[in-house]
Amino acid sequence: MRHLLSIEDLDRAGIERICDRAASFAEVADRSIKKVPALRGRTVLNLFYESSTRTRSSFELAAKRLSADVVNFAASGSSVEKGESLRDTVQTLAAHRPHAIVVRTPWAGASQLITNWTDAAIVNAGDGQHEHPTQALLDVYTLRSRLGSLDGLDVWIVGDVRHSRVARSLVLALQTMGATVTVCGPPTLVPRDIAVLGCDVRYTLDELPRADVVYALRMQNERMEQAYVPTLREYAAVYQIDARRLGPDQLLMHPGPVNRGVELAGDVVDGPRSLILDQVRAGVLVRMAVLFEVLAGREDGPRPTAPPTQETPA
Amino acid sequence: MTTPDPLVWTGGAPVDLLVRRVHVLAPREGIDAPHDVRVRGGSVAEIAPPGSLDPADGEEVVEGEGLHLFPGFFDPHVHLRVPGQEHKEDLESGTRSAAAGGYVGVVAMPNTTPVVDSASLLRSLRDLAVRNARVPVGFTAAITRDLAGTELTEMADLRSAGAVGFTDDGRPVVSAGMLRKAIQYQRMSGGVIALHEEDPTLSAGGAMREGAMSARLGIAGIPALSESTMVARDAAIAGHEEGRVHFQHLSAVASVDALRAGKARGWRLSGEASPHHLCLTDEAVRDLDTSMKMNPPLGFEEDRQALIEGVRDGTIECIATDHAPHAPDEKDVPFEQAPMGTTGLESAFAAVYTQLVRPGVLPLGVVVERLSAGAGLMDLPLPTIAVGAPADLCLVDLEREWTVGADGYRSRSRNCCFDGRAVHGRVLLTVAAGTVAHRDDALAAA
Numbered sequence: 001m002r003h004l005l006s007i008e009d010l011d012r013a014g015i016e017r018i019c020d021r022a023a024s025f026a027e028v029a030d031r032s033i034k035k036v037p038a039l040r041g042r043t044v045l046n047l048f049y050e051s052s053t054r055t056r057s058s059f060e061l062a063a064k065r066l067s068a069d070v071v072n073f074a075a076s077g078s079s080v081e082k083g084e085s086l087r088d089t090v091q092t093l094a095a096h097r098p099h100a101i102v103v104r105t106p107w108a109g110a111s112q113l114i115t116n117w118t119d120a121a122i123v124n125a126g127d128g129q130h131e132h133p134t135q136a137l138l139d140v141y142t143l144r145s146r147l148g149s150l151d152g153l154d155v156w157i158v159g160d161v162r163h164s165r166v167a168r169s170l171v172l173a174l175q176t177m178g179a180t181v182t183v184c185g186p187p188t189l190v191p192r193d194i195a196v197l198g199c200d201v202r203y204t205l206d207e208l209p210r211a212d213v214v215y216a217l218r219m220q221n222e223r224m225e226q227a228y229v230p231t232l233r234e235y236a237a238v239y240q241i242d243a244r245r246l247g248p249d250q251l252l253m254h255p256g257p258v259n260r261g262v263e264l265a266g267d268v269v270d271g272p273r274s275l276i277l278d279q280v281r282a283g284v285l286v287r288m289a290v291l292f293e294v295l296a297g298r299e300d301g302p303r304p305t306a307p308p309t310q311e312t313p314a
Numbered sequence: 315m316t317t318p319d320p321l322v323w324t325g326g327a328p329v330d331l332l333v334r335r336v337h338v339l340a341p342r343e344g345i346d347a348p349h350d351v352r353v354r355g356g357s358v359a360e361i362a363p364p365g366s367l368d369p370a371d372g373e374e375v376v377e378g379e380g381l382h383l384f385p386g387f388f389d390p391h392v393h394l395r396v397p398g399q400e401h402k403e404d405l406e407s408g409t410r411s412a413a414a415g416g417y418v419g420v421v422a423m424p425n426t427t428p429v430v431d432s433a434s435l436l437r438s439l440r441d442l443a444v445r446n447a448r449v450p451v452g453f454t455a456a457i458t459r460d461l462a463g464t465e466l467t468e469m470a471d472l473r474s475a476g477a478v479g480f481t482d483d484g485r486p487v488v489s490a491g492m493l494r495k496a497i498q499y500q501r502m503s504g505g506v507i508a509l510h511e512e513d514p515t516l517s518a519g520g521a522m523r524e525g526a527m528s529a530r531l532g533i534a535g536i537p538a539l540s541e542s543t544m545v546a547r548d549a550a551i552a553g554h555e556e557g558r559v560h561f562q563h564l565s566a567v568a569s570v571d572a573l574r575a576g577k578a579r580g581w582r583l584s585g586e587a588s589p590h591h592l593c594l595t596d597e598a599v600r601d602l603d604t605s606m607k608m609n610p611p612l613g614f615e616e617d618r619q620a621l622i623e624g625v626r627d628g629t630i631e632c633i634a635t636d637h638a639p640h641a642p643d644e645k646d647v648p649f650e651q652a653p654m655g656t657t658g659l660e661s662a663f664a665a666v667y668t669q670l671v672r673p674g675v676l677p678l679g680v681v682v683e684r685l686s687a688g689a690g691l692m693d694l695p696l697p698t699i700a701v702g703a704p705a706d707l708c709l710v711d712l713e714r715e716w717t718v719g720a721d722g723y724r725s726r727s728r729n730c731c732f733d734g735r736a737v738h739g740r741v742l743l744t745v746a747a748g749t750v751a752h753r754d755d756a757l758a759a760a
Contacts, residue, residue, distance in 0.1 A: 087646055107648030108533050109602035128650060130532035168532050191529035 001293045003122040005112050007133040007169045012176050019141045021289035022282070028065055029285065039068035042295050045098035046072045047090070048125070049105040054256055054283070055125050055134075059102045062287035068295075071098070086110060087117055094118035099295055103127075121294035129165050135255055136169035138286040140177055142278045143213065146251065151178035154210055157199075158239055159217030159263050160189045160228075166255045167217060171197045182211070185239065188228040204238070205245060215253040216241050216263045232262055243267050251275055320478045320694060321419060321450035322443040323409070326749030328356030329374070333709065335364040336378025340385050340699040341683040351383060353705040356748020361701055376743065376757070378709065385697040386418025386706040386746060389659065390688030391483070391508070391562055391586060391634035394420075394451070396442065397435070398427025403639040403726045408659075409448040411637070411725035413752035415659040416708035416741040418697050419689060420637075421452040424461075425484035431456040431467045433475035440476055449746040452478035452694060457496045457507060461485050466496055469503035478692050479506035483562060484609075486512045486544055493548060497557035506692055508560040509548055511569070512610065516540035521650045523565075523611040527596045533650060538617065541610050542568030549576035549583055560691055561585040563636045565610040567620040574629045584691045586634040587621045589662045590731045593669045594618075598731070604645040604652035605731045608638065611654075625684055626676055632688040633681070635662050639727030656731040661718045663710065664737035672738060707745040714740035714756070 001014070010018070028036055044063040048056050056072065063070045073093060084092075086105070093101070100121040103111050108130035115122050126132045143150055155174050161167045161183045171181045171194075181199040183190060195201055208214065219235060229235045242265035246252055252264075252274045260266045268274060331353040338349045338361070350367035352360040360367060369375045394408040403411075412420045422439075424430030430439065436455055443451045455477040459465045461484065469480060480496065487493040487509065500507055517540040522528050524535020545561055549572055552559035561573060564585050573585045590608065595615050598606045606612060624630035638655025645652050658665075663685060670676040686697045697706035719733040744752035 085643065085647055086651075087643075105648065107650045108531055110648040112602070113648055128532060128648075129534070165532055168530075191524075191535075193524075193526040193529040196526040196530055 003115055004133055004290050004294060005115070005122060005124045006131050007136050007172045007176070009133075010176070015137065015140060015173060015176060018137055018286065018289045018293060019144055021292060022141050022285040023145070025065070025285045025288045029281070034065050035067055036065065037067045038292055039063065039066035039295055042068040042099040043097070044068045044070050044291060045093055045096070045101045045120070046070065047075065047093065047101055047103045048073070049075045050126070052104055052125070054280070055104065058283040059125060059287050061284045062291055065284070066288055066291060068291065071096075086113070090114050090117045094120060100291060123290055123294060126165055129163050129168070131169045132165040133169050134283075134287055134290055135166050136173035137290065138279060138282040139170055139215070139253060140173050141286050142253070142275050142282045145282070146275065146278070149178070150174060153179040153212050154182070155179050155213040155215060156182045156184055156208060156211040157215045157217065158184045158205070158241065160219055160223060161185050161194060161217065162189045162191050163220070163223070164217050168197065170215065171199045175199070184208075185217075186229050186235065189223065208245060209247055211250055213251045213253060214241055214246060218255065218257065219259055219263045236262055239263065240265060241268055243271070246273060248273070253279060256280065318476045320452045320476055322440045322476070323447040323450045323747070324445065325747075328748045329705065329745055329750050330354050330370070330372055331374050331376065331705075331745070332367055332369055333376045333378040333383055334367065336381050336383045336709065338383045338699060339679060339682055341679040342385070342696065343698060343700055345699060346679065351699070353707075353745065353748070356705055358699060358701050358703050358705050361699065376709065380711070380713070381742065382710045382712055383699065384416070384682045384708050384710060385686050385699050386708045386744060387416045387663065387685040388689035388694070388697055389417050389420045389635050389637065390560075390632065390692050392420045392422055392637040392659065393425070393639065393655070394422040395639060396426060396439065401641050401726070405443050405446040405451065406448065407724060407726040408637070408639070409446070409451060410752070411657070411659045411723065413449050413744045413746060414724045414741060415661070416663055416710065416744050417449060417659060418706040418708070418744060418746035418751070419450040419452070419694070421454060421478055421688070421692055423481060423483045424454050424456045425482070429456050429460050430454070431459050433468065433471045436472055436475045436477060449751050452692060454479050454481050454508065456480065457482045457487055458492065463488050463492055466492075466499060469496070469499055469505065473503050473505050477505055478694065479508055481508035481510065481562070483508065483510045486510055486514065488514060490547060490551060494551050494555060497552055497555040497559065500557050506558050506560050508562050510562050511541045511544035511548065513540045513544050516543070520611070521607060522599050523596045523613050525596055525614060527599055531599070531602070536611055538566035538568060538613060542566045542572060545569040546572040549573065549581060552576070552583060553579060553581035556582065558582045563588050563591065563610055563634065564621060564624070564630060565591045565613045566617050570620045570624040570629060574624070577629065584632075585624070585630045586632045586688065587625055587630045588634060588636050589658055589665045590656055592618065592621050592625065592633070593665050594731060602649040604647065604649055605656055605729045605733060607649060607652050607654055608636070608656050608731070609654035622670065622675060626680060631684065632691055633662065633666065633684045634688055635659055637725075639725050640729045641727055642729070645729045655729065657723065657725050657727055657729055660723055660725065661730055661732040661737070663741065664716070664718070664739040665732045665735070667712065667739040668737040705745045705748045708741050709743040711740045711742055711756070712738060714738065716740055
């Protein structure tokens, strides 16, 4: 695997291979010295155009446990506003010849675009509202670890589907692994054509009891300002997953960070059906597996980055 | 009101030309047969049976067997980016681009930096065009000052300075009340009012048409409603005020329906469709090529079919490119960050001919007519092939295959949605207002 840009880059065997490798790394996390030399001498650059604590630190830990060198580059909003284009930033950083660039941007397709500008392996850590493939992989890994197989599993993804790259990647990954997916949320927050991804669409939780897994999405305050839902109170009344709605045989997941009292009631977050902390642990393992996949098979160094093409008007 | 000649350009040496045995297709004149056509002193002098005219002294002779001669195309909707954005295009490059596409005239949009909203700026632009424009250019002025939608421009003053018409293109006139005043005022000032239709409360934040593809890509979408509700609203305002309104770059089924319904009531409406909306759908956005990002965005197949039907039945009177150049580095960014717009002048005929005429979707005559009809909609003389008329012609080799952009562009920019496409139909010669504005290498060599 050269890059990981979209969950669509992976077939079922590919997802299973990454999960198996992640499982093999699980033992590393239990050692007192949590490090293997698999990627010694490799450089991983974290290029984050959006604030992210979890994903970035998860990638950083993953790289370090594989003995790679890690450089974090946080492009603040202001530096972007100062006018350096994504291309210039990437080419500047690529001049340091990182072996892999983990990239998060607010723009769909940006990680794909970056592959044109550098020979480094690119791992998409979130591109706008498009995809977040490592999140989907860690979710699959978490469910696989718990249940063994996802075949025939009924998963409900509940909340702000419209603005969720997690949802888009997850729908695709879960289906690839044999699960059935239903997305559910306020009609204002579910794209009307989302069923093209192959999922079912519901606007109420009436049929939630049939779900094996309930995956709640983060509900952001700014959605209120944009009038997608009238109030958080009403949102919670209709869509919040609480102990009353979550059945005893249903598993609960969430990509974090949780808004307690909004999409999830506090008691279920900490309850026995919650896999939320398993997801966090899986994050490092799966990202180790992904970095290993894109780097370990490659020759020692990247080819020199091509110089920027000169734009000359015709 | 008296206005100066709305079209300005450098002018040039009047051509003496004999095109022999060329298939003349001039739909408005009812000509569709091989002829010899003689141009003398820049005007059409003779249209005679094929092989009947002998070359005269000093006359260029073009053997036109197997070629077609059309009335030159006219584009009522281009962005020449002057003043202020000359890194994207300028009058010289933009009109060279037009000539290469077979255009003998274009109308430039006023959403420049600064906006063309004063007579003094308009006059200076026209002065510049006299020095730089390779084909005649008409300039529109803004409907509202700085395109802000809050104050009318001095429409009468702008008309007397040569404004062809008025448009806030790039933006809608959001306020119905403001648009109504502009249309009322038009009774005195004259000048067509051309409208970019978009309801910003529906389109805000969108980068492509809302639909299955936008859902798949996770890109905020612009619903077709954003355009069609405004077309319906503004058609009604124009009808009520008996104003003359032209709808730009239509892209949706319901917009075509609203235009058709308004015209059926006798309202003085017209519309245009772009080659990209006629040839492409949001499927083309799949790979997030920023050349596929334009406003209005590419629609669905049903929209494309409705536009084709509108062009066929004349509901949509003209094909206009909305030629919107952007510098390469401005487009070499993530899709959502990219500015909206595609260039189109050099590829318009070939794209439409290849995709719609060759497979038999639209008759060649209809396409040729629609490609020049924009002049009439702007109250400008229609390019014609008629004895005594100024020579506004383009000579086209329909069988010639070429790849869009393979040899670069005359435009300063290359953000063409048809870039890399293999097409048929090459403009070999463009004669604009009696002078040679473009000559293809193939013809020069012959």
